[in-house]
Amino acid sequence: MTTELFFVQLINGLQYGLxxxxxxxxxxxxxxxxxxxNLAHGSMYMVGAYLVWYxxxxxxxxxxSAVLSAIIxxxxxxxxxxxxxxxxxxRNHLDQVLLTIGMIxxxxxxxxxxxxxxxxxxxxxxxxxxxxxxxxxxxxxxxxIFAALVCVAIAGVLYYVxxxxxxxxxxxxxxxxxxxxxxxxxNIKSLYTIVFAIGVMLAAVSGIIAAPMRSIVxxxxxxxxxxxxxxxxxxxxxxxxxxxxxxxxxxxxxxFAAVLIPSMSNMIIYIFMILVLLVKPQGLFAK
Amino acid sequence: MSRMKTLASAVxxxxxxxxxxxxxxxxxxxxxxxxxxxxxxxxQLGEAGRDGLKLALKEKAxxxxxxxxxxxEMDTEAxxxxxxxxxxxxxxxxxxxxxxxxxxxxxxxxxxxxxxxxDTVMIIPNAGAAAATGPLCSPNIFRTSxxxxxxxxxxxxxxLDKGYKDVYLIxxxxxxxxxxxxxxxxxxxxxxGNVVKKVLMPFPSTNFQPHISDIxxxxxxxxxxxxxxxxxIKFVKDYDAMGLxxxxxxxxxxxxxxxxxEAQGEAAEGVITGLHYAEQLDVPKNQEFREAFNTEYGxxxxxxxxxxxxxxxAIANTINQLxxxxxxxxxxxxTMAKLTINSPRGDFxxxxxxxxxxNIYLREVKDGVNVVTSVAAEALEDPARGCKL
Numbered sequence: 001m002t003t004e005l006f007f008v009q010l011i012n013g014l015q016y017g018l019x020x021x022x023x024x025x026x027x028x029x030x031x032x033x034x035x036x037x038n039l040a041h042g043s044m045y046m047v048g049a050y051l052v053w054y055x056x057x058x059x060x061x062x063x064x065s066a067v068l069s070a071i072i073x074x075x076x077x078x079x080x081x082x083x084x085x086x087x088x089x090x091r092n093h094l095d096q097v098l099l100t101i102g103m104i105x106x107x108x109x110x111x112x113x114x115x116x117x118x119x120x121x122x123x124x125x126x127x128x129x130x131x132x133x134x135x136x137x138x139x140x141x142x143x144x145i146f147a148a149l150v151c152v153a154i155a156g157v158l159y160y161v162x163x164x165x166x167x168x169x170x171x172x173x174x175x176x177x178x179x180x181x182x183x184x185x186x187n188i189k190s191l192y193t194i195v196f197a198i199g200v201m202l203a204a205v206s207g208i209i210a211a212p213m214r215s216i217v218x219x220x221x222x223x224x225x226x227x228x229x230x231x232x233x234x235x236x237x238x239x240x241x242x243x244x245x246x247x248x249x250x251x252x253x254x255x256f257a258a259v260l261i262p263s264m265s266n267m268i269i270y271i272f273m274i275l276v277l278l279v280k281p282q283g284l285f286a287k
Numbered sequence: 288m289s290r291m292k293t294l295a296s297a298v299x300x301x302x303x304x305x306x307x308x309x310x311x312x313x314x315x316x317x318x319x320x321x322x323x324x325x326x327x328x329x330x331q332l333g334e335a336g337r338d339g340l341k342l343a344l345k346e347k348a349x350x351x352x353x354x355x356x357x358x359x360e361m362d363t364e365a366x367x368x369x370x371x372x373x374x375x376x377x378x379x380x381x382x383x384x385x386x387x388x389x390x391x392x393x394x395x396x397x398x399x400x401x402x403x404x405x406d407t408v409m410i411i412p413n414a415g416a417a418a419a420t421g422p423l424c425s426p427n428i429f430r431t432s433x434x435x436x437x438x439x440x441x442x443x444x445x446x447l448d449k450g451y452k453d454v455y456l457i458x459x460x461x462x463x464x465x466x467x468x469x470x471x472x473x474x475x476x477x478x479x480g481n482v483v484k485k486v487l488m489p490f491p492s493t494n495f496q497p498h499i500s501d502i503x504x505x506x507x508x509x510x511x512x513x514x515x516x517x518x519x520i521k522f523v524k525d526y527d528a529m530g531l532x533x534x535x536x537x538x539x540x541x542x543x544x545x546x547x548x549e550a551q552g553e554a555a556e557g558v559i560t561g562l563h564y565a566e567q568l569d570v571p572k573n574q575e576f577r578e579a580f581n582t583e584y585g586x587x588x589x590x591x592x593x594x595x596x597x598x599x600x601a602i603a604n605t606i607n608q609l610x611x612x613x614x615x616x617x618x619x620x621x622t623m624a625k626l627t628i629n630s631p632r633g634d635f636x637x638x639x640x641x642x643x644x645x646n647i648y649l650r651e652v653k654d655g656v657n658v659v660t661s662v663a664a665e666a667l668e669d670p671a672r673g674c675k676l
Contacts, residue, residue: 002504004504005500005501005504008500008503008504009497009500012496012497012500013497015496016494016496112326112330116331117328117330117331117334118331118546118550119516119517119520119546119547119550120550121520121524121549121550121551121552123552124528131528131529131530133530134503134530135503135504136506137503137506137530137531137534137535138499138500138503138529138530138531138534139529139530140529141528141529141530143528144496144528213521213524213525213528214493214517214521214524215493215516215517215518215520215521215524215547215550216517216550217328217516217517217520218327218328218330219327219328220517223491254494255494255496255497256497258488258494258497258498259497259498259500259501262486262487262488262498263460263487263488263489264489265488265489265492265494266489266492267489
């Protein structure tokens with residue numbers, strides 16, 4: 001591998017990893033704070049992608065449809081938490097898994113009924129179309145760089161909110177001792193609603209950002225969910241920092257494996273996950 | 288009230304008696320078992336195939352010598368594991384005279400396990416696995432679509448004709464992907480072409496970015512790929528986003544741009560593919576078919592609808608030639624094997640292994656349409672390696 005190609009792949013890997021982080025962050029946040037294992041997290045990613053496609057065809061503007069889709073996702077998150085998830089806080093993980101698996105089927109059917117089974121594509125917004133010359137015959141798509149920057153920005157905001165704000169303080173306190181937080185007069189119910197809705201929105205926003213880079217197809221949520229779990233398990237369930245490191249590792253490993261050992265590139269992240277678990281059974285950054 | 292009741296029972300009894308007599312008098316309907324995916328990722332393909340099939344049998348209703356068609360539909364969900372069980376039930380419980388299906392090659396293998404060597408005719412309206420009309424061929428198994436070899440084999444020669452000496456190959460590591468790349472290599476290497484690199488990615492991964500970066504670094508004369516559906520859309524878009532479109536020509540098996548052009552948008556311009564059909568194909572039957580399909584279903588047909596339609600034509604023509612009597616299964620098989628199907632893709636016959644002997648068209652995407660530029664191979668017959676028929 002030439003140095004030049006190495007750097008291109010490094011950027012590919014980082015960019016893929018950052019997107020993976022954005023998808024996984026919501027999953028790990030909801031698990032870490034509320035102890036809820038949301039298997040329908042991938043469906044929320046799909047919801048984001050389909051919504052942004054739908055509104056983009058209607059309005060013709062990617063920005064407008066991205067904002068609309070994110071708002072709908074946030075409302076959807078509030079609704080799901082209030083109607084369904086709230087009933088599960090005192091139940092075990094099996095019940096959560098059953099409910100959220102059921103949600104996958106519901107969302108897949110809704111997708112099929114509302115948008116049909118044709119594959120769709122979203123055009124890259126005009127201002128971000130084009131590429132930066134990279135090698136003699138290729139250029140790096142501006143949109144991918146933009147997407148990576150958005151992921152970094154969201155990671156930064158997430159870090160700031162969790163570690164520096166009152167909401168973040170409550171989230172961290174709720175993680176360690178929810179009864180005490182409640183006893184101190186904090187409305188833990190609405191705190192949970194907010195956290196869950198943010199988790200859903202993070203998944204949907206990843207779908208929105210990814211939409212112009214990938215095809216919008218039935219079943220796109222499930223494939224992403226599995227990778228997402230690998231990321232979260234490597235990083236340590238519930239740790240946002242872990243999700244960040246895990247996502248970058250998975251992104252880099254699968255990118256380089258794709259070129260160096262293509263036939264094994266899917267398996268390699270699972271092998272890596274097993275190795276991590278052998279050394280640190282709770283994941284890299286488990287509490 | 289009780290008089291009303293008596294009257295009602297009398298009416299009911301008479302109606303029942305009447306239906307009983309009519310059904311006894313009429314000949315048994317011809318049972319057509321439809322085993323296609325109506326849910327899951329291939330649902331759209333299954334629906335198109337079924338719609339085409341039903342359209343053909345409706346159009347030919349007058350030529351069936353009074354035989355009625357009864358459809359039995361089963362959703363295969365594109366799940367290979369359930370295929371043998373579903374096929375057994377179609378055969379045993381429903382006693383289908385014809386079984387149409389499936390879309391997915393893995394499901395086809397499962398169905399063939401059950402149907403191979405039986406006297407019920409199986410017509411495959413999509414799955415291209417070489418084995419179906421190769422080592423696993425059987426007198427009662429027909430295919431109205433293609434073998435994976437057919438659309439790709441002529442492309443090797445096309446690449447050489449265009450002066451591409453060094454070609455990069457990439458596909459998914461599964462039956463259709465491997466077979467498509469091998470078919471391309473077969474004619475390409477025979478003509479002196481050089482394969483720079485052959486990449487088989489895990490199915491159904493769509494992480495193409497690293498590979499496209501690698502293609503740019505290798506700088507071949509051209510790239511040949513097999514991808515379909517959502518993966519095809521993403522590959523073509525990523526290829527364009529990395530600035531390779533217009534610099535390194537992209538060739539493929541026709542599924543790269545089939546049913547995916549709208550989603551690919553401008554990124555697909557200039558992509559060159561080979562397939563046994565093209566929407567704009569200048570065959571009179573094609574225009575006629577497209578209008579009829581649109582009138583019936585409110586949208587224009589795709590390749591999957593054509594293949595289902597041709598399965599319907601094969602059944603209708605066979606029933607017609609046998610004067611409406613399909614009870615002699617050997618006669619059904621013999622008749623079907625000799626048919627010439629007047630397809631929207633142009634007339635085709637069945638090879639000894641019962642795969643279509645058909646033209647492969649060379650298509651280039653221009654202004655969002657697969658424009659036929661020439662016939663890449665005329666009446667191309669699959670080699671049917673391993674078939675003992």
